[in-house]
Amino acid sequence: MxxxxxxxxxxxxxxxxxxxxxxxxxxxxxxxxxxxxxxxxxxxxxxxxxxxxxxxxxxxxxxxxxxxxxxxxxxxxxxxxxxxxxxxxxxxxxxxxxxxxxxxxxxxxxxxxxxxxxxxxxxxxxDSQLKELISGIGSLPSLPSLYVRLQKALQDPDTTQTDVAAIIETDISMTAKILQLVNSAFFGLYQKVSSVSRAVNLLGLDTIKALVLGTEIFSELHTSSKVFSVDSLWNHSMATGAFARKIAALEYNDREMAEDAFLGGILHDIGKLVLISFMPARFEEAVLLAREKEMVLVEAERQVFGAGHDDVGAYLVGLWGLPGSVVEACCFHHRLERFPGQELSPVLAIHVADVLSHQLHPDEIIGTPSGYNTEYLARLDLSDRVESWHNLCLGEQ
CATH class of the missing domain: 3.40.50.2300 (Response regulator)
Structure with a gap:
């Protein structure tokens, strides 16, 4: 049409x-x-x-x-x-x-x-089935308040890194989380960071914004489930973001592209969080189906909901007005064959990073792990790059 x-x-x-x-x-x-x-x-x-x-x-x-x-x-x-x-x-x-x-x-x-x-x-x-699913959820979550405050502050060209740190420091739990993350293995810094101001200086505003957004979403959209671990999802999302940024930085030598890959990696599975938060019984049904039938989780979701977490995530971040690369990351990381781009992109970096993150923690996989889209990689003549990406992200684990 x-x-x-x-x-x-x-x-x-x-x-x-x-x-x-x-x-x-x-x-x-x-x-x-x-x-x-x-x-x-x-x-x-x-x-x-x-x-x-x-x-x-x-x-x-x-x-x-x-x-x-x-x-x-x-x-x-x-x-x-x-x-x-x-x-x-x-x-x-x-x-x-x-x-x-x-x-x-x-x-x-x-x-x-x-x-x-x-x-x-x-x-x-x-998609009509996605619309039906979204209407069943009711009201989708809004952009987290602290992220909105940061966005507004950054619209002012006179805003400094000190100003950004001061905004974050108004939230004690956010301050603690940022310091925990900046000192984790995700960033590979060789010095102890003990202040938000220092964290902002070392990581840059784009990375800090991505961390604030991801952290607030995961803390606000949180639910208890006996069959699904939100903590595991957070760890997987952070690892995917970190790996995607490394791959993008290696291939592009473009800071903006690398940061897009990082943010897209953090948010690529946000649809899972929406489903488990607003429709827990049906999402748990999909989790159990994936385990019982040894299916990839997103395919089990399509059987239960008529749409997958990738659809829900793309719909949500699109309504939020996040960058197009983030919408694409949610949309296409499980189905590169439908992504019209014919070059190495943040979407491809996130697809590869998603697979690598699951290889790092295979015990946290629900159902059957999704693998590389080998046909797409071959079409872009990138098959021989997989080993380099694997060594880059997992070589020191």
Whole structure:
């Protein structure tokens, strides 16, 4: 089924250029255009739009305001920002709102690749069985309060690492958890860290944000179960994040990409946490089915719920407005064959890290462990990299 894209820009020439860029994809996408935020909202009210691509700087309602309203009024729509002003303060207002940023000018292949990925993600997030499952859960959890405070503080370009440390230190349990984590084997630091300020300085703001988000989610969405260990899930998620970052850093030499892999690794199984917290009886049924039939847990979930924790996780972090790479990590880490990217990506790093983490703690696996997607690795000519990734992450364990 075709997707509907809405391009929003106050310059007609740019809109014409965007339409030309995706003309070769007319079998997959239909294009709508708007020259203002108000016009875009009117189109959204009258049409089933799947993806909005908006310019940032527009007179009247700018892109940040528009996409904030789109998130509120049409939360299932994928939101992409097109901007040439990466350091503009207005861009910072879109934290938690935009799924993906594209820079202007943007190459046609970049636009097309982003739309293909967004369309694939939307398919999973809009699955009818998933919608039924989500409606059974009722209200999904909101972004944790401390993470929201950090996000707001970081929108201010004058915020310092000392300011961030002061926010974390207002929460005693968070302070203790951050110090515990920074001194753990996950980070391999060769010095004892005894203050949050020092932890922020050593790890950087992106890592601290990821830790705060993961820690708060796991502490708030917590339930007791005789067949499922939330503590084991936390350890697995942390290990997956740490391994994914190592793999991404090795292959990309790109700090932002490595941090995306780290955050995606921490949150890749968040759907399990939602299911065990809000639908414990049915999730335990899936756990027992996976053990009895020696199935991969996500396949047992699909039998019980009609959707898996990967679907639920992608839906949740998409609604939260977390980076598109995190949504993709939740969506595709168990099914790389459906991921449209044809390069080594954070999703692939997380897929490999997930397998490696289970190899490290095989006693914590529920049912049958999921293995490497060997066909996908071969298609990308990366099969010979697996041993290097294994040695990098598990060589010193």
């Amino acid at each position: 075709k997707k509907q894209i809405l391009f929003v820009d106050d310059e007609p020439n740019i809109l014409s250029g965007l339409r030309r860029m995706v003309r070769s994809m007319r079998e997959e996408f239909d294009c709508l255009c708007a020259t203002s935020g108000r016009e875009a909202l009117e189109i959204l009210d009258k049409n089933q739009v799947d993806i909005v691509v908006s310019d940032m700087r527009m007179p009247g309602m700018d892109g940040a305001e528009l996409l904030t309203l789109v998130k509120k009024l049409h939360p299932r729509v994928i939101r992409i920002m097109l901007t040439g002003y990466a350091d503009d303060k207005s861009v910072l207002r879109t934290i938690g709102v935009v799924h993906q940023f594209l820079s202007k000018p943007c190459l046609p292949e970049e636009i097309r690749a982003s739309l293909v990925r967004a369309g694939a993600t939307y398919d999973l997030m809009s």
